[in-house]
Amino acid sequence: MIPNVLTVAGSDSGGGAGIQADLKTMLALGVHGMSVITAVTAQNSLGVQGAWELPVEAVRAQYRSVVDDIGVQAIKTGMLASAELVETVAELIGGTDAPAVVDPVGVSKHGDSLLAASALDSVRTKLLPVATVATPNLDEVAQITGVHVESEEQLRGAAAAVLAYGPRWVLIKGGHLPGDAVDLLTDGSEEHWLRAPRYDNRHTHGTGCTLASAIASGLAKGLSVPEAVAAAKEYVTGAIEAGFALGEGIGPVDHGWRFRGGS
Numbered sequence: 001m002i003p004n005v006l007t008v009a010g011s012d013s014g015g016g017a018g019i020q021a022d023l024k025t026m027l028a029l030g031v032h033g034m035s036v037i038t039a040v041t042a043q044n045s046l047g048v049q050g051a052w053e054l055p056v057e058a059v060r061a062q063y064r065s066v067v068d069d070i071g072v073q074a075i076k077t078g079m080l081a082s083a084e085l086v087e088t089v090a091e092l093i094g095g096t097d098a099p100a101v102v103d104p105v106g107v108s109k110h111g112d113s114l115l116a117a118s119a120l121d122s123v124r125t126k127l128l129p130v131a132t133v134a135t136p137n138l139d140e141v142a143q144i145t146g147v148h149v150e151s152e153e154q155l156r157g158a159a160a161a162v163l164a165y166g167p168r169w170v171l172i173k174g175g176h177l178p179g180d181a182v183d184l185l186t187d188g189s190e191e192h193w194l195r196a197p198r199y200d201n202r203h204t205h206g207t208g209c210t211l212a213s214a215i216a217s218g219l220a221k222g223l224s225v226p227e228a229v230a231a232a233k234e235y236v237t238g239a240i241e242a243g244f245a246l247g248e249g250i251g252p253v254d255h256g257w258r259f260r261g262g263s
């Protein structure tokens with residue numbers, strides 16, 4: 001049986017991040033990808049030119065259509081745009097018996113906001129408590145907890161601050177630090193450090209979405225959280241190494257790198 005994985009996220013018209021990155025990742029990792037679209041963005045390699053949220057009823061209806069008939073083995077969340085949508089999605093996930101990977105998307109690589117400031121409190125109190133794994137980058141850690149990370153040693157304190165909001169596991173992405181690309185996965189008792197070479201490649205649009213979707217795909221296949229995160233880190237690292245130019249700005253990671261002979 002092919003496991004079913006659901007992404008609840010925004011559409012990126014440029015195809016590098018959001019729903020499009022999620023579904024490509026799922027295909028590459030051999031699971032059946034499905035989507036609940038929360039917002040539509042007009043986006044390309046230069047930035048986000050516009051964003052439109054979907055009504056709460058449209059999000060609820062998509063979710064019920066997928067979960068009630070088809071069923072899901074894992075869920076991933078990305079751009080949720082507003083407090084109302086964050087709370088709706090948290091309630092829906094809380095009522096579903098499947099692991100949830102929550103990527104608390106705040107801003108795009110270009111600095112465009114994908115989440116209203118007024119939604120942060122709902123992320124802290126409603127969404128993080130229903131997460132099996134939360135995957136904030138360092139900007140999101142600072143927004144959510146007020147903790148600013150400037151070195152690898154400070155990742156531990158940041159992880160503890162996020163875990164205080166209730167996710168089972170947190171993966172702090174140190175991708176924005178200089179040096180190796182180091183992330184810390186912990187549940188408060190176990191610690192797993194994930195280290196990969198930093199590729200000097202500016203075409204990194206969609207790294208976070210890709211990583212979170214790859215984790216959800218692994219969980220759907222029955223991997224443990226540390227196993228799913230290790231496999232996902234390997235996949236995203238290969239995709240970043242193979243990232244390619246597109247348009248005038250920042251190009252996407254290559255979701256299909258393994259189809260093109262990468263190992």
Ligand SMILES: Nc1ncnc2c1ncn2[C@@H]1O[C@H](COP(=O)(O)OP(=O)(O)OP(=O)(O)O)[C@@H](O)[C@H]1O
Pocket residue numbers: 017107108109136137138173174175176181182183196197198199200201204205206207208209210211233236237240
């Ligand atoms: N240049 C790089 N080389 C190798 N790995 C990287 C590089 N940049 C980021 N990573 C890794 O990619 C993954 C995603 O981290 P990152 O911090 O880029 O996420 P993000 O900021 O949420 O991404 P986005 O918002 O663009 O989707 C992490 O495992 C991180 O360590």
Ligand SMILES: Cc1ncc(CO)c(N)n1
Pocket residue numbers: 009010011012017018019041043078079105107108109114206208209
């Ligand atoms: C729709 C969407 N979701 C997530 C990201 C992550 O940066 C993005 N750029 N666009």
